Each structure stands twice: as structure tokens, then as C-alpha cells.
Amino acid sequence: DAGVTQSPTHLIKTRGQQVTLRCSPISGHKSVSWYQQVLGQGPQFIFQYYEKEERGRGNFPDRFSARQFPNYSSELNVNALLLGDSALYLCASSSPGQGVREQYFGPGTRLTVT
Amino acid sequence: DAKTTQPPSMDCAEGRAANLPCNHSTISGNEYVYWYRQIHSQGPQYIIHGLKNNETNEMASLIITEDRKSSTLILPHATLRDTAVYYCIAPPGSGGSNYKLTFGKGTLLTVNP
Numbered sequence: 001d002a003g004v005t006q007s008p009t010h011l012i013k014t015r016g017q018q019v020t021l022r023c024s025p026i027s028g029h030k031s032v033s034w035y036q037q038v039l040g041q042g043p044q045f046i047f048q049y050y051e052k053e054e055r056g057r058g059n060f061p062d063r064f065s066a067r068q069f070p071n072y073s074s075e076l077n078v079n080a081l082l083l084g085d086s087a088l089y090l091c092a093s094s095s096p097g098q099g100v101r102e103q104y105f106g107p108g109t110r111l112t113v114t
Numbered sequence: 115d116a117k118t119t120q121p122p123s124m125d126c127a128e129g130r131a132a133n134l135p136c137n138h139s140t141i142s143g144n145e146y147v148y149w150y151r152q153i154h155s156q157g158p159q160y161i162i163h164g165l166k167n168n169e170t171n172e173m174a175s176l177i178i179t180e181d182r183k184s185s186t187l188i189l190p191h192a193t194l195r196d197t198a199v200y201y202c203i204a205p206p207g208s209g210g211s212n213y214k215l216t217f218g219k220g221t222l223l224t225v226n227p
Contacts (some may be wrong), residue, residue, distance in 0.1 A: 042201060042217030043158065056214055090157050103215065105157030
């Protein structure tokens with residue numbers, strides 16, 4: 001079975017622009033979470049969606065938003081990009097039977113803001 | 115989340131057992147201990163989790179002390195591919211914010227040939 005997939009792999013944007021990152025969960029997984037990982041730090045939780053509803057949000061500004069589609073794929077949007085938004089953005093999916101803490105991560109999208 | 119403390123780095127010889135410690139002295143009774151690892155430039159990978167009994171799977175063993183204040187992840191025969199950052203996480207139990215994982219800085223394990 002395919003794992004979690006994310007697109008694009010790499011992205012370069014300029015300050016002030018908007019970006020959309022995409023994630024497809026493992027087949028059968030209904031929960032998707034987003035994490036931001038800046039260089040040298042562990043991933044930080046941004047959002048979790050389950051059955052198309054937001055179940056949790058981390059300490060991120062309103063410039064960050066997300067949604068989940070009927071097929072359980074998800075998009076993360078970031079508006080008005082800042083240099084500090086440069087990071088690896090990770091998507092993780094989990095199955096209700098496993099518990100949302102047992103998560104399977106994609107390879108990430110490397111965002112560079114110049 | 116219970117606070118976890120891990121050494122920043124460890125070395126291990128290839129073929130030997132790697133024992134990665136984690137202190138979680140504030141852990142409560144319904145909080146599991148989870149271990150993930152992150153190989154350079156990849157997403158984190160789930161390894162194992164446990165509550166109070168020792169656990170073993172195809173990747174590793176998890177030893178949790180009787181008072182649950184610390185645990186050790188054991189990679190029985192470390193290979194070069196096990197070089198990674200290892201994260202110990204103790205997310206809240208049911209009724210808490212059980213939808214997120216709070217990653218610290220983890221332990222960078224370097225397996226040397």
C-alpha cells in the first residue's frame with residue numbers, strides 16, 4: 001500500500017505570497033495532521049482533521065488554515081508568507097483503530113520563503 | 115503532555131545494541147510512552163509505544179520502569195541505517211489533547227561502522 005504522499009516536494013516563495021500544500025493519507029485513514037519543522041527542531045503540531053472536521057489546532061497564527069476533503073485528503077494554506085515560515089511541512093495520517101497518536105508521516109514539503 | 119528528557123546525542127557501534135533512555139517523571143497513569151525516529155530529510159517514523167508493560171516489535175523493544183518515570187528504547191543490533199533522531203513522547207491520555215504529538219529535540223543516535 002502507498003504511504004502518505006505530499007506535494008510538492010519543494011517550493012520556493014517570496015514574502016507576502018500565499019502557498020497551498022497537499023497531502024493524501026494512507027488508504028483507510030480518516031485523520032490527517034499537519035506539523036511544521038524548522039531546522040534543528042522537532043516537528044510542531046499545526047492542525048488535526050478527522051472526518052473533515054478540525055479537531056485541534058496548535059499555536060499558529062490565523063495565516064495558517066487547512067481543510068480536509070471527502071476523500072480524506074487535505075490541504076494546508078499559508079497566507080502572507082514570512083521568512084520564518086521556511087520549514088519542512090509534514091503531514092501525518094492515522095486510523096481510528098490505532099489512535100491518533102500512532103501516526104504515519106509523509107516525506108514532507110520543503111518550503112523556502114525568500 | 116508529560117515532559118520528557120532525552121540526551122541530545124549518543125553513539126553506538128554497528129551490530130551492538132543501542133539503548134536510548136528517556137525520563138518522563140511527570141507521566142500520569144493513562145499516558146502512554148511513544149517512540150518515533152526521524153532519519154535525515156524524511157518524515158518521522160513510528161517505532162513502538164507502551165503503557166506499563168515491556169513491549170517488543172520487529173523494530174525495537176521498549177522497557178518501562180515499574181514506577182513509569184523512565185523508559186529505554188532498545189535497538190538490539192544497530193545498523194548504519196538506524197542513524198536518526200529518536201523522539202520519546204508521552205501525549206495525554208483519553209480526555210486530553212490526544213490528537214497531537216509534542217516533539218522535543220530528541221536524541222541523535224549515530225551508528226558507527
